[in-house]
Amino acid sequence: MNLETGALAGDRGKLDEFDLIASVFAPLTDGDERALGLLDDAAVLPQAAGRDTVITTDTMVEGIHFLDAEPPDVIARRLLRVNLSDLASMGAEPAAYVLNLTLPARTNKEWLSLFAEGLRVDQSAFGVRLLGGDTTHTKRSLTVTATLLGEVPTHGAITRGGARAGDDIYVSGTIGDASLGLKMLISGADNQDALVKRFQLPEPRVSLGAKLRGLATAMADVSDGLAADLVHICRASKVSAIVYTDSIPLSVDVQTSLAAGNTDMGEILSGGDDYELVFTASPDTAGRIAAASQSAEVPITHIGRISGGASEVIVLGPDGREIKLETTGYRHF
Numbered sequence: 001m002n003l004e005t006g007a008l009a010g011d012r013g014k015l016d017e018f019d020l021i022a023s024v025f026a027p028l029t030d031g032d033e034r035a036l037g038l039l040d041d042a043a044v045l046p047q048a049a050g051r052d053t054v055i056t057t058d059t060m061v062e063g064i065h066f067l068d069a070e071p072p073d074v075i076a077r078r079l080l081r082v083n084l085s086d087l088a089s090m091g092a093e094p095a096a097y098v099l100n101l102t103l104p105a106r107t108n109k110e111w112l113s114l115f116a117e118g119l120r121v122d123q124s125a126f127g128v129r130l131l132g133g134d135t136t137h138t139k140r141s142l143t144v145t146a147t148l149l150g151e152v153p154t155h156g157a158i159t160r161g162g163a164r165a166g167d168d169i170y171v172s173g174t175i176g177d178a179s180l181g182l183k184m185l186i187s188g189a190d191n192q193d194a195l196v197k198r199f200q201l202p203e204p205r206v207s208l209g210a211k212l213r214g215l216a217t218a219m220a221d222v223s224d225g226l227a228a229d230l231v232h233i234c235r236a237s238k239v240s241a242i243v244y245t246d247s248i249p250l251s252v253d254v255q256t257s258l259a260a261g262n263t264d265m266g267e268i269l270s271g272g273d274d275y276e277l278v279f280t281a282s283p284d285t286a287g288r289i290a291a292a293s294q295s296a297e298v299p300i301t302h303i304g305r306i307s308g309g310a311s312e313v314i315v316l317g318p319d320g321r322e323i324k325l326e327t328t329g330y331r332h333f
C-alpha cells in the first residue's frame with residue numbers, strides 16, 4: 001500500500017489500508033499458509049520436487065480492456081480467466097495468484113467487495129488462492145493486474161515452438177463469439193446476450209490444456225485472434241499453417257450473424273478474446289487427442305495442417321482459393 005497517496009475516499013468513510021487487506025483480501029487466501037495471512041512482506045512457496053512453476057501476468061485498464069461501466073465482479077472474473085487461459089495454453093495446472101490494484105479515488109468499499117466476490121467465485125471454480133499483492137492509487141484509470149502461478153511436471157510445459165510440418169491443427173470450442181459480443185456490448189447490448197457473455201466471461205480451457213501435455217506439439221490461447229495466434233505458433237516453430245475456413249467451428253449465433261451479413265470470415269478469424277486453445281499435434285496421436293477432448297468435455301475441431309515454409313498462415317476458402325485477411329488482430333476499445 002502506498003501511504004503517501006492517502007486512503008481511499010468511499011461513501012462509507014475512509015478506507016484504511018490494513019482494514020482493506022484484512023477484510024477484503026485476507027479471506028481470499030482461504031487460510032493458505034503460504035500467504036502468511038497477508039501480514040508479512042511477501043508470500044513463501046515451498047518448491048515441489050519434479051515440478052516446474054509456470055508464471056503469467058496480465059493487466060487490464062479501464063477504457064482499454066474493459067468498458068467503464070463494467071460490473072466489478074465481471075472485471076475480477078475476467079482478469080482471473082484471461083490469466084488462467086495463459087496457464088491452460090502452457091498445459092499448466094493453476095496453483096495461486098497475486099493481485100495488483102491501482103484504484104482511482106472514487107473506488108469505495110462496496111466496489112471492492114463486489115470485486116472480491118467475483119474473485120471468490122472463480123478462484124473456487126478454478127482452484128487458485130490469493131497469496132499477496134499490492135494496492136496503489138491513481139488520478140487516472142482503474143488498472144488491475146493478476147499474476148498467476150501454475151505447475152507442470154519438469155519440462156512438461158507446452159510451448160509455441162514445437163509444431164512440425166505434417167502436424168494437424170486443432171482449435172477448441174467455437175471461434176468469433178467474443179469479438180461479436182464485444183461489438184454488441186459497445187453498441188449497447190446487455191449482458192444477458194450469449195455472445196456478450198462469451199466476451200465478458202471467457203471459459204479458460206484449463207482441464208483440456210493439462211490433458212494435452214505430451215500430445216500437443218505447440219499450443220497458444222486465442223486472445224489476439226485465431227489467425228494472429230496461429231502466426232505466433234508458426235513464427236516460434238518456423239513453419240507455416242494452412243487453415244480451411246469451412247472447418248472453423250462456429251456457434252449458432254455466429255452462423256446466424258454470418259448468414260445475415262453482420263460479420264464475415266475475415267472478422268471471425270481476426271477477432272480476439274475467445275480464449276480457446278489452438279494447438280498442433282502429430283497425426284499419429286489423433287486418437288489420444290480425441291480422448292483428451294472427451295475427458296475434458298471440451299469439443300475440438302481439426303482446422304488445418306502445418307507445412308514447411310516461411311511462418312505464414314494461409315487461409316483457404318470453400319472453393320480452395322486463398323482468402324487474404326485485412327488485419328490479423330484488433331482488440332482494444
Ligand code: ADP
Nearest residue numbers: 001021025038039040041099101132133134135
Ligand atoms: P509493503 O508495504 O510491505 O509492500 P503492503 O502494505 O503493500 O506491504 O502489503 C501488506 C500485505 O498485504 C502483503 O502481504 C501484501 O501481499 C498484501 N496485499 C496488499 N495489497 C494486496 C492486494 N491488492 N491483494 C492481495 N494482497 C495484497
Ligand code: MG
Nearest residue numbers: 001133134135
Ligand atoms: Mg506493497
